[in-house]
Amino acid sequence: MQKRDNLQFYLHLSLIIVNLLMMDIEQLQDILLSFAYKENDTKKAHEAFVIVYRTFSKTVFSVAKKKLKDLRIYDEEFMNTVVNNTFLKIYENPNLEFTVNANSSVISSFEAYLVTILKNEIYNVLRKEEIRVPLVLKADLPDGLFNDAQIETKNSESENTKLLNEVLNTMSERDRGILLALYNYHEEGKKTPSDVLDVLAATYGTSRVNIRKIKQRGEEKIKEFFSKQSQLKPLK
Amino acid sequence: MNPKEKYIRELFVTAGYVFPTTPTEIEQFKSSNDTESISPPDWNDPLKILERGTQKFTGNISTNITDADIQNLAMAARQGKSIPNDVRQKMIEDKKNAKK
Numbered sequence: 140m141q142k143r144d145n146l147q148f149y150l151h152l153s154l155i156i157v158n159l160l161m162m163d164i165e166q167l168q169d170i171l172l173s174f175a176y177k178e179n180d181t182k183k184a185h186e187a188f189v190i191v192y193r194t195f196s197k198t199v200f201s202v203a204k205k206k207l208k209d210l211r212i213y214d215e216e217f218m219n220t221v222v223n224n225t226f227l228k229i230y231e232n233p234n235l236e237f238t239v240n241a242n243s244s245v246i247s248s249f250e251a252y253l254v255t256i257l258k259n260e261i262y263n264v265l266r267k268e269e270i271r272v273p274l275v276l277k278a279d280l281p282d283g284l285f286n287d288a289q290i291e292t293k294n295s296e297s298e299n300t301k302l303l304n305e306v307l308n309t310m311s312e313r314d315r316g317i318l319l320a321l322y323n324y325h326e327e328g329k330k331t332p333s334d335v336l337d338v339l340a341a342t343y344g345t346s347r348v349n350i351r352k353i354k355q356r357g358e359e360k361i362k363e364f365f366s367k368q369s370q371l372k373p374l375k
Numbered sequence: 376m377n378p379k380e381k382y383i384r385e386l387f388v389t390a391g392y393v394f395p396t397t398p399t400e401i402e403q404f405k406s407s408n409d410t411e412s413i414s415p416p417d418w419n420d421p422l423k424i425l426e427r428g429t430q431k432f433t434g435n436i437s438t439n440i441t442d443a444d445i446q447n448l449a450m451a452a453r454q455g456k457s458i459p460n461d462v463r464q465k466m467i468e469d470k471k472n473a474k475k
Binding site: 185188189192193196197198199200201202204205206209216217219220221222223224226227230240243244247248250251254255257258264297299300303304319322323325326327358361362 | 376379380382383384386387389390391392393394395396397398399400401402404405408409410411413415416417418421422424425427428429430431432
């Protein structure tokens with residue numbers, strides 16, 4: 140009896156999910172409200188959670204898997220932990236003021252929001268563990284080394300990425316590490332967290348002032364390098 | 376972000392060095408990566424996440440692979456053989472255990 144009940148529950152939700160692929164902001168706000176009032180109506184909150192997970196988890200999981208692979212973290216337990224906590228966070232602390240970016244879909248906007256939470260989860264654990272993750276540029280690894288059937292890039296490495304690797308390889312490990320870390324920690328409208336700057340300064344034996352200069356120098360280098368390339372492919 | 380920073384950020388996101396955290400970057404990520412065939416761990420029963428609660432990672436994160444590991448895997452890849460998951464996992468576990 141319970142198996143049939145579970146099946147009906149998930150079938151019912153599957154129909155809702157199909158409709159939610161065209162999700163509008165009101166539907167998403169209803170979901171977030173049901174999380175906020177989960178103590179009043181747990182069943183509704185649970186239904187909403189299943190919808191959120193089934194709608195967004197593939198993208199979140201894909202980003203986690205790819206990013207952790209790029210960071211040379213090959214730990215499934217770690218990946219499952221951060222994705223688990225990402226979804227739990229929105230259930231326990233729903234952002235009722237969530238708004239959709241102009242000219243963007245509700246789905247993409249919320250996925251972007253979830254990936255920001257995921258990113259913070261990953262970096263919080265790495266900072267607690269005081270792990271300085273080596274930044275491995277794609278050019279450093281043999282081709283097809285980790286041929287992951289689940290995450291396959293649809294396009295081969297673009298010309299811009301090749302050029303980017305070329306210019307990044309001309310930088311010292313310190314400058315490259317600082318530049319990429321600053322861009323990874325960037326959030327629109329917010330300054331880089333102080334503790335991130337402190338960790339970078341301590342890790343690379345430099346100062347916050349110098350970190351700013353390193354960033355500017357790195358950006359100029361990339362800009363100049365690309366402007367000299369005759370086959371510059373403008374990004375869409 | 377100024378235009379120069381935006382341009383550089385797009386380069387980093389496309390190359391996979393930075394998390395895609397805007398709707399446009401997410402769309403770019405999805406168009407460049409097959410996100411549909413992935414199987415999230417709690418797909419069949421998402422409510423398990425709520426039962427489990429917040430998880431703390433307690434293991435030792437394996438953050439790099441030795442040159443020898445890379446050579447072993449690269450050799451097998453060059454022979455045209457795909458690395459079975461259990462073999463790959465064993466190599467990573469051996470690396471983890473070597474650190475303990």
